[in-house]
Each structure stands twice: as C-alpha cells, then as structure tokens.
Amino acid sequence: MYKNIGEILIMFWQTVRALPLMWHHRKKVVQQFFEIGNTSLLMVCILSMFIGGVIALQTGPVLVERGLSYVLGGMIGLSMCKEFAPVMMAILMAGRVGSAMSAEIGSMRVYQEIDALKTMNISPINYLVLPRMVAITVALPALVLFSVPVGWLGGALVSAYNQRISVGFSSFFSDLQQVVELKDVINGLIKSVVFAVVIGLISCHQGLSTSGGPRGIGRSVTKAVVNSIVMIIILDYFVTGVLLIFEK
Amino acid sequence: MSDHPKNSTKSAENISVKVTDLHKSFNHHEVLKGVSFEVKPGEVFVIMGPSGSGKSVLLRHIIGLETPDAGKISIQGQSIEDPAVLGQYRLAMVFQSAALLKSLTVGENVGLYLTEHESKPPAEIDRIVTQTLETVGLKGLADRSPSELSGGMQKRVAIARALVVEPQLVLFDEPTSELDPLMSVTIGEEIRKLNQRTHATTIVVTHDRDLAFGLANRMAMIADGQILFIGTPDEVKRNTDPQIQKFINAELNSKPKAKP
Known part of the structure; x- marks a missing residue:
C-alpha cells in the first residue's frame, strides 16, 4: 500500500511538472474532455434529477409535518451543491471514466505499447497521463456545475407534485435563493477538483502498473474503481473539514 | 516534448x-x-x-x-x-508483437516520433510517413487502423516506425x-x-x-x-x-x- 501511495505521489509530481507541455498535447486534452462529456452527460442528468428528487422525498414530509416546509428549497439547494453533486458525480466518473482510463492504459501496458513509447523517448506521463488528468480535472467540475441545477429541478418537481410535500416552485426557489450563495457552489467545485485529481491519479497508476495479461487488465479496472470510490468518500470528510475552517 | x-x-x-x-x-x-x-x-x-x-x-x-x-x-x-x-x-525497437498503438492510425503510428520530438509542419511529417510506408511496401495504408492489418503487415509498420527515427x-x-x-x-x-x-x-x-x-x-x-x-x-x-x-x-x- 505504501509503495502505491509513493508511486501515486511521484506520478502526481511528474504530471504537475509536465503541465507546461499541455499546449503540445492540447488535441488529446480536448479529445479526452469531449469523450468524458459525451459518455457522462446523459447519466449526470438522470442521476442528478433523481438525487434531488429523492432528497425531497425523504426530507420533505418530515419537514412539512414539523411546519418547516419553507427550509426545503435551501436544504436541497445546499446539499446538492456542497455534497451530493460533487460526491455522486465523482463516483459516476470513477465508474465510467476511471475504469475506461485504467483499462485503456492497462491494455497498452500489457500489449507493450507503453514500452514502445518509452523506446521512442516518449514519456507515458506526458503522452498518456497528462492529457487525461487535465481533461478529467476540467470535466468533473463542469459536470458538477451542470448537475447542481438539474438536482435542484428534481427536488423542486418532487416538492411540488408530491401530495405529502406540496411546496410550490416559487416558495422552493425563493428559499433556495436566500440560502445558497456563490461560495457554496465554489465549495462543491473545489471538492470536485480534488476528486478529479484522485480519480485520474488512481486510474492512470493502476493502468500503468497492470501486469499479467488480459486478466490483469480486469484486476486493474476493479482496483481503480474501488480505490477511487473509497478515496472519494474518505477525502470528502477531510476536504469538508478544511473548507468549513475557511468558511468561518 | x-x-x-x-x-x-x-x-x-x-x-x-x-x-x-x-x-x-x-x-x-x-x-x-x-x-x-x-x-x-x-x-x-x-x-x-x-x-x-x-x-x-x-x-x-x-x-x-x-x-x-x-x-x-x-x-x-x-x-x-x-x-x-x-x-x-x-534508438528504436521492433517488438515481437509489433506493439503499434491501437488508438492511432498506421500513419500516426509511423509519424509518432516526429510528432512528439520534431517541430516539422504536419504536411512534412505526412510526406515522410507516406514515403516510409512506401519503402516497406505499405503504400496507401496510412489511414488504416493497425487492427485491420495482418501480423506481417503490422511488423512492417513497426519497421517503418523504426525507420522514421533514423x-x-x-x-x-x-x-x-x-x-x-x-x-x-x-x-x-x-x-x-x-x-x-x-x-x-x-x-x-x-x-x-x-x-x-x-x-x-x-x-x-x-x-x-x-x-x-x-x-x-x-x-x-x-x-x-x-x-x-x-x-x-x-x-x-x-x-x-x-x-x-
């Protein structure tokens, strides 16, 4: 485990050092970015709509019973942008994009394509890791920005049309507007950047350390997804803690 | 680079x-x-x-x-x-499996070294790639995917990739x-x-x-x-x-x- 952490940290440092080369790899970054967007946008839409809806469904009746229906919009608004959107989108990214990254790089490792790059004096970090890291670090916050209003809409729809809640759109969004500030959205975006870096690093590292033929690729993909999700949940706690310090 | x-x-x-x-x-x-x-x-x-x-x-x-x-x-x-x-x-190495990058076309594979290391214009790289593919008897295959080629042809592409490196x-x-x-x-x-x-x-x-x-x-x-x-x-x-x-x-x- 310590060896993996060390290797991931070294890879992170190598990627940061390679950032000035990003212009040279811009085509690959754009290609990766659109690939991530295309494969995830519909899922993000569906997921966010239902997350917003289910928060409303779970909390709405309780709040209405206690005469607190006026806080529903603000509560869903805050929980979507500070917690649910960044965490759920990151988990979705780990499953869809992280797995694809580790499978693609793992397959290149198994079939000696990475060795071929090395013999041509082409660094796998610059050629493979850098474009993917940059693309996912831009794409995840962008998807979170898209996910937040969709989640709000899902929450508003359930709040308005569920008979046990019946909080109208205007009441829902006026409370949301009062409670949610720009810093809350930024809070979620900061989290998503951290999660994106973690998913990218873990997935690329797993891909680059693949061994043992096609079975090894499967193992790498599983490890990449599971480790990414575990790290997202653990880091979520600590990043939230740190962000709360700055909020005070 | x-x-x-x-x-x-x-x-x-x-x-x-x-x-x-x-x-x-x-x-x-x-x-x-x-x-x-x-x-x-x-x-x-x-x-x-x-x-x-x-x-x-x-x-x-x-x-x-x-x-x-x-x-x-x-x-x-x-x-x-x-x-x-x-x-x-x-240096160049031709691998047993040819080790062509499957995400690239044949031409992109052959020109990869030039794209990554040289500041030649794309048209010049295309010309070198076309010429090198012709040398190994694979004229007109630059736009194909490596997976569309036979094992022998893939090895010749790998040799072309090595040739480009001089x-x-x-x-x-x-x-x-x-x-x-x-x-x-x-x-x-x-x-x-x-x-x-x-x-x-x-x-x-x-x-x-x-x-x-x-x-x-x-x-x-x-x-x-x-x-x-x-x-x-x-x-x-x-x-x-x-x-x-x-x-x-x-x-x-x-x-x-x-x-x-």
Whole structure:
C-alpha cells in the first residue's frame, strides 16, 4: 500500500511538472474532455434529477409535518451543491471514466505499447497521463456545475407534485435563493477538483502498473474503481473539514 | 516534448553496445546469468537461442526497459544506468508483437516520433510517413487502423516506425515469430535494407535459424541465460558444442521440407 501511495505521489509530481507541455498535447486534452462529456452527460442528468428528487422525498414530509416546509428549497439547494453533486458525480466518473482510463492504459501496458513509447523517448506521463488528468480535472467540475441545477429541478418537481410535500416552485426557489450563495457552489467545485485529481491519479497508476495479461487488465479496472470510490468518500470528510475552517 | 537526440553532438555517430556480466532474476528465478558481449558500431549482431533462454529480457535491458540486478550495459562507453545516456541517442525497437498503438492510425503510428520530438509542419511529417510506408511496401495504408492489418503487415509498420527515427541502434525482438515462411523472408529483407540504408547498429533476437544466419555479421548463441559462443555465422556452424549443434540441427529438422 505504501509503495502505491509513493508511486501515486511521484506520478502526481511528474504530471504537475509536465503541465507546461499541455499546449503540445492540447488535441488529446480536448479529445479526452469531449469523450468524458459525451459518455457522462446523459447519466449526470438522470442521476442528478433523481438525487434531488429523492432528497425531497425523504426530507420533505418530515419537514412539512414539523411546519418547516419553507427550509426545503435551501436544504436541497445546499446539499446538492456542497455534497451530493460533487460526491455522486465523482463516483459516476470513477465508474465510467476511471475504469475506461485504467483499462485503456492497462491494455497498452500489457500489449507493450507503453514500452514502445518509452523506446521512442516518449514519456507515458506526458503522452498518456497528462492529457487525461487535465481533461478529467476540467470535466468533473463542469459536470458538477451542470448537475447542481438539474438536482435542484428534481427536488423542486418532487416538492411540488408530491401530495405529502406540496411546496410550490416559487416558495422552493425563493428559499433556495436566500440560502445558497456563490461560495457554496465554489465549495462543491473545489471538492470536485480534488476528486478529479484522485480519480485520474488512481486510474492512470493502476493502468500503468497492470501486469499479467488480459486478466490483469480486469484486476486493474476493479482496483481503480474501488480505490477511487473509497478515496472519494474518505477525502470528502477531510476536504469538508478544511473548507468549513475557511468558511468561518 | 522530450529532448530531441538529433540536437546532440553524438547523434551522427554509429554506436557500440557493451554488455558486461549481466544478471537478472524474476521471482527468484535467474533469467540472465552473467551475460557479456560487445556489439560493434554498424554491425548486425544476432542473438540466437531457444525459447525461454533470456533473449528478449536481454534486449529489454539494452534499451532500458528493465533494470539489471547486477552488471553493466554501456552505449559508446557510457553506462545506461544514467537515464540521460539513452536520451542522447536515436534508438528504436521492433517488438515481437509489433506493439503499434491501437488508438492511432498506421500513419500516426509511423509519424509518432516526429510528432512528439520534431517541430516539422504536419504536411512534412505526412510526406515522410507516406514515403516510409512506401519503402516497406505499405503504400496507401496510412489511414488504416493497425487492427485491420495482418501480423506481417503490422511488423512492417513497426519497421517503418523504426525507420522514421533514423536510428543509431535498432533492436528486433523475434521479428519473424508467428509469420509464414514467405513473410519471414520479407521481414528479413526489410531488416537488411534498414541496416544498409541507416548503417545503424542492429541487434536481432531470434530463434529462426535461417533469419539469423542470413542476417548476422556476428552472432551469439544463448541458452539458459548464458552466452555459449560468439562468432561469425560460419564459426557458429563449425562449433562443436553439443548444445549449439543440437539447437541448430533441431531448427533444421523442424523446417518443413519443400515438395519436389
């Protein structure tokens, strides 16, 4: 485990050092970015709509019973942008994009394509890791920005049309507007950047350390997804803690 | 972009390779047991031996893909322990599996080195790629995906990729494995042409006797991780070591006899 952490940290440092080369790899970054967007946008839409809806469904009746229906919009608004959107989108990214990254790089490792790059004096970090890291670090916050209003809409729809809640759109969004500030959205975006870096690093590292033929690729993909999700949940706690310090 | 070796003052020289007392183990199994040899600048040096004798591992050490447990590899007298040394020279390797990047087209594979290391305009790179593909008999296939090509064609693309580098040292790992006899002859011809054109120091690892004796200026016989003999093809044929004779004769016997 310590060896993996060390290797991931070294890879992170190598990627940061390679950032000035990003212009040279811009085509690959754009290609990766659109690939991530295309494969995830519909899922993000569906997921966010239902997350917003289910928060409303779970909390709405309780709040209405206690005469607190006026806080529903603000509560869903805050929980979507500070917690649910960044965490759920990151988990979705780990499953869809992280797995694809580790499978693609793992397959290149198994079939000696990475060795071929090395013999041509082409660094796998610059050629493979850098474009993917940059693309996912831009794409995840962008998807979170898209996910937040969709989640709000899902929450508003359930709040308005569920008979046990019946909080109208205007009441829902006026409370949301009062409670949610720009810093809350930024809070979620900061989290998503951290999660994106973690998913990218873990997935690329797993891909680059693949061994043992096609079975090894499967193992790498599983490890990449599971480790990414575990790290997202653990880091979520600590990043939230740190962000709360700055909020005070 | 990485540092480009063409800018180095050492780039114009043909280079020598020296391997000294190389040892390597994987999972407590010793694959290389003190291998030593020297390859002179511009020569075709063939390493021949049975499967599992450590030939490919040896080749991977020479190009820096493996780190030895003990021993030393030098290029032009400089140890490759310093990673910068390998970066000073133009090296190329043709892998057993061709190792073409499947996400790229044939043309992009061939032009990859130029795209990553040189500031040539795309039109110039396209021209070089087209010309190089023509050289290896694959004219008009630049836009194809590697997966659409046969094994032999993929190997020729890999040779084209090596040609583009204008290598000072080129390594071939089992270039004729899994190919039919006719294609093996073609690949052997391509290697010979590449050596004549570039005068690059060439190291070929193979268990194909015909290819080895047809190509080599000198050759090394390797078995069980040890060099048995180094000499010219004629010297190897005349060698009386039973292991060498057994391998050469077994190879001969395994060749399908031509129908009358």
